[in-house]
Amino acid sequence: MNKYKFMALFIGCCALPLLAAWLVLTQGWFNAGASSQGQWQQQEVFLLAPATGKAHWRLAVAPAASCDSQCQQGLHTLQQLYLGLGRKQQHVQPLLLGDATVPEAYQAISKAAVLLPLPQQLQNQILLIDQQGLVLLRYPLPATAEQMAPTAKAIRQDLLKLVNYDRTSV
Template sequence: MSTTKKNNKSMMLLLAAVFIVPVLLAKLALDNGWFNQGVTNKGELISPPIDINVLQTKQQEPKWKLIYILPQKCSLGCENALYSIAQVHSALGKESDRAEVVVISHEQSNIEQLAELANKQNVRLLSSDLKSLQQVFKETPTDGIFIADTLNNVFLRYPLQIDKEQAILHSRDILADMRKVLKLSRIG
């Protein structure tokens, strides 16, 4: 009878170990950051999101937004960003009516580029002042492409690309994230 008790005791310990050891290993993996925690977005997550409602002049139809802030001098990175957001908007296809391209300008923005953008029909120009932009974006650098939700909360940022090929490859990341948020959202 003592061998049966020993077998039962070892079986219970083995059974407990089978259930407890994986839980302990998972806890250790989470605490020590041993793996990528399921991040699927390609852009840099802005937490907490930036509320840009103060920059809006009038109430607009709720749409997802691809945002770019026009700098004083439009360099290669600026040109690539404007090209990228236009291409991403076009690549959305039938979902493009749920999103819009918004270019925010300020008193020091590039006048020539602003005049060129005024002729494009798929771009909404939003004028603001530099002080308001700095107050809204605070620590977040404004040299990038942003995605905002339908409530005007900016939550993703993509750095500018100087190389045209890199900008095109980077556009795929922006497109993937836009498709994902449009698929998951019923608004806009």
């Protein structure tokens, strides 16, 4: 094998992966963000004060006004998610945002005051909030109890990814 043939083969092996990556990106075959189930926030919204304890992640139900039946379903789902976390509960704090009071049946959930008025797009949502108080993901509160199971599964998947890859407490 002469040196020109080797050089052409070497350059081809280096250029082929770059060309393939460029082709995938320009043709739109790459789906960025396909691993998260919730809707990412487009702008930064800091709703809560920074967390001080071990609970770095906060799951919050954000009702529009008072806690109606849809909000009650969200609280029930939130409590079930929290209890299902097992030993990872110490990293998550379930909250109810706003002026509504937490029903006695949901003892794991605490009430939290927001730093600013709740934006319209965050009302009637389940929010995933980081340790700095920044809303990262939101999940709409389903109208029926049958729709709550897929929503709970999506929240659990995203939350476990974040808790497992969180290195702020290491």
